[in-house]
Amino acid sequence: MVTSRTLHGSESLCKLLRYLAEHAIRHPGTALKEYQIATEVFGRASDFDPQLDSLVRVQAGRLRSKIAEYYASEGSADPIMVELPKGTYALTFHAATASSKTVVHRMREPDEDNAAAQSHRSPRAVLILSSLLVISLVSIAGLVASRITGNRSSSADESAPPAFRVFWRGFTSGSDAPWVIFSNGAFVGRPETGLRYFNPAHDSRDAILDHYTGVGEVLAVYDLDEVFSRFHRQLRVKRGSLFTLDDAQNNNLIFVGSPAENLSLLDIPSTHQFVFQRSTSGPRKGDLAVVNVHPWPDEPKMFFASESRTPLTEDYGIVALVPGMNSARSVLILAGTTTIGTQAAAEYVCRQDSLEQLLLRLSVSENGQMKPFEAVLRVKIARGVPVGTDLVALREVSQR
Known part of the structure; x- marks a missing residue:
C-alpha cells in the first residue's frame, strides 16, 4: 500500500500507516493514544496536547480516505483488506469479500474520469x-x-464492531435510553476568589454551587455519545445532584465520576471489590484512593494517584458493571480518583482495541449478556491528558 499510486507523494500518511501496522503486529490488542502517535510519528514535542492540536485526528481521517480509495482502485483484487475504524487508531485485517469491496467502492468519491463518463x-x-x-x-x-416508531431491528447494530455489540448490548437493546449521570461536586466560594469543596460542619447549604463538573466528565459523555451513535441510539444525560431513586429503579444507568463528587453513587448498589475511600493514615492521609478490598498476591491494598504537590502523571480509575436496584437493570461505573482518571475509564470502554482486550478476560453468558465485573485501570498522564491505560486488577462478581 505504501508503494501504491494512491499514497504516492503522501510521505506523512505512509509513515503513519507503517507505524500503525508495526504496532498492530508487535502489540496486538494494545491501545494507541494520540499523544504517542503525535510524538513518535509526527515529531511533536513532549508537551503536545491533543485537545489543542488536531493533527493526529486529521491525518487519521486522511488515511482512512486513502485506504478506501486504494481498495476501490488498484487494491480491488487484494485478498486481505486493511481498515482503520473510526474511533480507534488500531488497524484491523480481514479477508476481502465482495460486500466489503462494494462498501469501499461506494465510499470513494468520483474522480475526473468518472465525472467525464457521467456526462455521456x-x-x-x-x-x-x-x-x-x-x-x-x-x-x-x-x-x-x-x-x-421505535421499530429498531438487530441490523441497526451491524455498523458497530463485535466488541461494542457484546459489551454494550444490555444498554442498547431496550426501548428506553440509559441515563448518564455525571458528577457535579458541591462547592462553596467564587470562581474569581477560589472554590473549595462544601464542608457540612462549617458551610451553609444555601452557599452550595453545584453546577461545576470536570473536563474528564465532559469528554467521557462525548465518548459515550459517539458509541451510542453507532447503534443509532441516544443517551439521556443528568447531573448527579438531580438524580433520583426513581431513575435508579426504572433505568439502566451509566455513572461518570467517583462517589467523591458523584454522591448519587452512595445511594445505589455500587462496587464491592474496589471502592473509593480517603486514606485515614500514613503519608497519604486524606488522599482519595481506590481500595483493593480483597487484594490478590502482588496486588497493593490501595491505588493512589500522583501526590497533590507534584504534577499529575498517574491516576487510577474503576470500570465496573454491577446489577441495578432493579435486577432487570444494570449500572456501569466509570470513575477515577481525578477527573483525568474518569476520562480514561470512559475511553477504555469506548475504544475498540481496549474493549477487545477487556472482553478477552471476561465471561459472557449463554444469551450474550455481560456478567458483572469490577476492574482497576492505571492511567499514565502527560500535561493533563491520559496517554496510556493498563488493566491492573479485575474481578468477576456474582449476581446479588
Whole structure:
C-alpha cells in the first residue's frame, strides 16, 4: 500500500500507516493514544496536547480516505483488506469479500474520469439510475419511519464492531435510553476568589454551587455519545445532584465520576471489590484512593494517584458493571480518583482495541449478556491528558 499510486507523494500518511501496522503486529490488542502517535510519528514535542492540536485526528481521517480509495482502485483484487475504524487508531485485517469491496467502492468519491463518463450517460442509464434513486428514497423514508416508531431491528447494530455489540448490548437493546449521570461536586466560594469543596460542619447549604463538573466528565459523555451513535441510539444525560431513586429503579444507568463528587453513587448498589475511600493514615492521609478490598498476591491494598504537590502523571480509575436496584437493570461505573482518571475509564470502554482486550478476560453468558465485573485501570498522564491505560486488577462478581 505504501508503494501504491494512491499514497504516492503522501510521505506523512505512509509513515503513519507503517507505524500503525508495526504496532498492530508487535502489540496486538494494545491501545494507541494520540499523544504517542503525535510524538513518535509526527515529531511533536513532549508537551503536545491533543485537545489543542488536531493533527493526529486529521491525518487519521486522511488515511482512512486513502485506504478506501486504494481498495476501490488498484487494491480491488487484494485478498486481505486493511481498515482503520473510526474511533480507534488500531488497524484491523480481514479477508476481502465482495460486500466489503462494494462498501469501499461506494465510499470513494468520483474522480475526473468518472465525472467525464457521467456526462455521456445514455438515456437508458439515466432512466435506470433515476429508478434506483426513487427506490433509495423510498427505502430511506421507510428507515426513518421505522426509527420514529421505535421499530429498531438487530441490523441497526451491524455498523458497530463485535466488541461494542457484546459489551454494550444490555444498554442498547431496550426501548428506553440509559441515563448518564455525571458528577457535579458541591462547592462553596467564587470562581474569581477560589472554590473549595462544601464542608457540612462549617458551610451553609444555601452557599452550595453545584453546577461545576470536570473536563474528564465532559469528554467521557462525548465518548459515550459517539458509541451510542453507532447503534443509532441516544443517551439521556443528568447531573448527579438531580438524580433520583426513581431513575435508579426504572433505568439502566451509566455513572461518570467517583462517589467523591458523584454522591448519587452512595445511594445505589455500587462496587464491592474496589471502592473509593480517603486514606485515614500514613503519608497519604486524606488522599482519595481506590481500595483493593480483597487484594490478590502482588496486588497493593490501595491505588493512589500522583501526590497533590507534584504534577499529575498517574491516576487510577474503576470500570465496573454491577446489577441495578432493579435486577432487570444494570449500572456501569466509570470513575477515577481525578477527573483525568474518569476520562480514561470512559475511553477504555469506548475504544475498540481496549474493549477487545477487556472482553478477552471476561465471561459472557449463554444469551450474550455481560456478567458483572469490577476492574482497576492505571492511567499514565502527560500535561493533563491520559496517554496510556493498563488493566491492573479485575474481578468477576456474582449476581446479588
